Amino acid sequence: MSLADNIFIHMCKDILEEGISTEGEKVRPKWEDGTSAYTLKKFGVVNRYDLSKEFPAITLRRTAIKSCIDELLWIWQKKSNNIKELNSHIWDSWADENGSIGKAYGYQLGVKHKYKEGEMDQVDRCLHDLKNNPYSRRIMTNIYVHQDLHEMQLYPCAYSVTFNVTKEKNSEKLKLNAILNQRSQDILAANNWNVCQYAVLVHMFAQVCDMVPGELVHVIADAHIYDRHIPIIKELIERPVYAAPEFWMNKDIKDFYQFTTDDFRLENYVTGPKVENIPVAI
Template sequence: MSIADGIFIDMCKDILENGVSTEGEKVRPKWEDGSDAYTIKRFGVVNRYDLSKEFPALTLRRTAIKSCVDEMLWIWQKKSNNIHELNSHIWDSWADETGSIGKAYGYQMAVKHQYKEGLMDQVDRVIYDLKNNPYSRRIMTNLYVHQDLSEMNLYPCAYSVTFNCTKEKDSNQFTLNAILNQRSQDVLAANNWNVCQYAVLVHMLAQVCDMKVGELVHVIADAHIYDRHVPLIQELIQREPMDAPDFWLNPDIKDFYEFTVNDVRLDNYQTGPQITNIPIAV
């Protein structure tokens, strides 16, 4: 079975068996009917994915790879905070009448900062350092900008990525690793979505910087399963996992800003049935 399925199953079992319930407590999220959305939560979940061994897409149910890549590129490549530049509707609940989600996500990526090497935004700084300073321990992005939080329609969940390069003995090529830090995650709705997004990002950056892919480490401060998701999760983790899909990234693309969703593909991707109409707390 795929390694990613095993990681997901173990995480969900741990949350259900050892997590803490927020039922009856004061919580912010609400269901569409206005009732409180309670969770079973686990603090400090850390999952490691070796991207050199497999692409970590779940087979228990299908992850829509083109849609999740589209959202990742919306943030990292388009550096946009307007849903009119996004092809899915996942951000509709947090957008204003103009389509803006405020000074969040892509907005922060587009802000230019003065460095001694010149004026760059966060994405360009990452690419510059990967190409010029691969052993730097300062290659990271941060979307959690306190001075702008009041103007964000949703505080960033996946808020920081730290990149780290290693080189195997007798190798002339660097290996690119990354840590994704997430303050909060709805495990059913978003876990594998985020994992696949940042796995693709590592593959893309490795390719344009002439590196190999290494590990993606996913750190989740508050990993939770909503009360109305519990039976869905229980059914999902009882399914039989299948083999991991084959990942394809267009090898002709050498500029990060030239990638499109059509340059990413999962071949031989066999999965269990999709779970539809997942209730989302806002």
């Protein structure tokens, strides 16, 4: 069993057994038929993944690594808010007639801010500090910008990343760690997708900053399983599990903006069958 499988199964069992139901309460999300989408939820779930030991893709079912990296690059590298620059359709429900999701996600990472060192956006600021001041305790991004929320088609779910550098004894290289803060997460649809995305981001940042990947800590304020997902989750966590896959990344890329989806793959990735027709609450 991979560590990621163990974490996922434990989290799901905890939500199913100890979670609080929102049934009957006033909730925003709706199913396609217009009925309210209720959840079982846990507050303040914290999961830790040691990226130096394995890549945290679950094996219970396949995580589409190319698609999740494509979305990561769309947000962090292209800094785009237009789904026409994305190769999947996961954002279609939130885009306007021009393909825009408003001043959300990639838009916020692309806004330039004034610093003593000059004008930079949030991504370049992090890369600058990791390369020039790695022990800074101020290396972070935040895309939950209140003044722009009214112009976002969806408020950011994964909204903040804090990077922190450590060094192991007898190690020649610094270790890059990160905390991903998420206000809300649909566990079935998005949990391992987000974990894999930000594990890849840590690997990318570490490589271009001449570091090694360390821990990814995932903090979820509202970790929930939707009512119509409960039987799917119950079946999923009873499946056989396999060894963690091997993560391959093109070691020749030293510029963050040169990565493409072709520079990544998961090798020896053995998984359970695909979960078909997952209902999505909007």
